[in-house]
Amino acid sequence: MIIQLRLTSMLIERSINIMTKTKIKDTRRQQLIQASLESIAELGLQNTTILTISRRAGLSSGIISHYFGGKQGLIEAALRYLMAQLGQDLRQRLQQGEVSPEQRLNAIIEANFTDFQRSDLATRTWLSFWARSMHEPGLQRLQQINNARLYSNIRYAFALKLNAEAATDAARQLAAMIDGFWLRSALSLDPQEGFSAGERLCKQFALTALAEGT
Amino acid sequence: MIIQLRLTSMLIERSINIMTKTKIKDTRRQQLIQASLESIAELGLQNTTILTISRRAGLSSGIISHYFGGKQGLIEAALRYLMAQLGQDLRQRLQQGEVSPEQRLNAIIEANFTDFQRSDLATRTWLSFWARSMHEPGLQRLQQINNARLYSNIRYAFALKLNAEAATDAARQLAAMIDGFWLRSALSLDPQEGFSAGERLCKQFALTALAEGT
């Protein structure tokens, strides 16, 4: 009887502990990811240190190694977060009953030019990640997954109307154009204008390319 | 008489000294720029130190501050060198008597996909510079000049056949597409294939855009 009670209460206690632990864990992780994105946007990945992140999050420096195993782990988690955000925007736009190739392409383009994606926070961070991923396998793998996903989403839409070769060509062109507008806008003096024009001109290209194949 | 001789010899001496000095100076500067590009390509801008550069150039670490005033000065000089190379390739291709808009656009595209430009050395370095220029005004200024030059060269060619608005749109699209193929190729597992396809698809787009306006 007593043993039974002890065991039960121990189980309850443990599960409560685990729940609390993971909740706090998730909160801290999110705080730190957010702070690191802000720091990267403001200071650049180059000048972002464990101290600029932890101070911004209102936490101590040691906590980063505790939750992410080190600075590198946090940086990769931040990139994963940006990619997840992009994927979420896209899924949301594709599941609103739109099915025509034009609508599908528009949704993809819009997802890549979301308010969030065009924020300083996102643009500067993406660019920093792009550069560093050339020399860090962990980041490079993530970038390649992301690039491949954009391309294959676009290609699928084009292939609904175009033959295989034309779809491949158009998809590569549009994917490059999207990334190119991103890059040029991020580097320009007036990023917002660049993004607006980029969204318009990408849609325009998509329409033209679809029309040509018919 | 004696005084006259002294003055003359002093002038000769000085001019020889200056000639020798600038020759050695130019040689060393070029050595160091080359070494820094190689180091950036291999290790990334992040991991490039004054030691990795100077050891690769077979010189001592102190020499960099002596000729460039510091690491930062050398990095900017290296970017200037890449930009000059690009400008030279373009000028060479445009001054071969080609005048039609198609030929002009092809020349611009080819200059951006030169063997040199698609080398690891160039791609990785450009990408590193892109990222860092967001947070360093000196580099940012240079990048903006380069971006503006590519755009206005393209726009000029389109404007020979298209009206003002169509030329602006097409130029922005093509400029973005060129940069985008660059970026995606640099990050891909098989950069050479990406560059080849990029060159072909950019030319294809340029032709289509020119044809549409007529």
Place this chain on the structure above:
DNA sequence: GACGAAGTTGAATGATCATTCAACTTTTGT
């Protein structure tokens, strides 16, 4: 309220790096 576990701190450590400059070597002019 006291005990143990979970969560957090930040000073100490060791490593890396750009810059400086006094000493050294090479080149040049006579």
Place this chain on the structure above:
DNA sequence: ACAAAAGTTGAATGATCATTCAACTTCGTC
């Protein structure tokens, strides 16, 4: 051959930074 100038070296310096961990605080449980 020699003195002065130009060119080069690399050890010393001071600064920055990621990581570690012993000590501290907070929280949940009885």
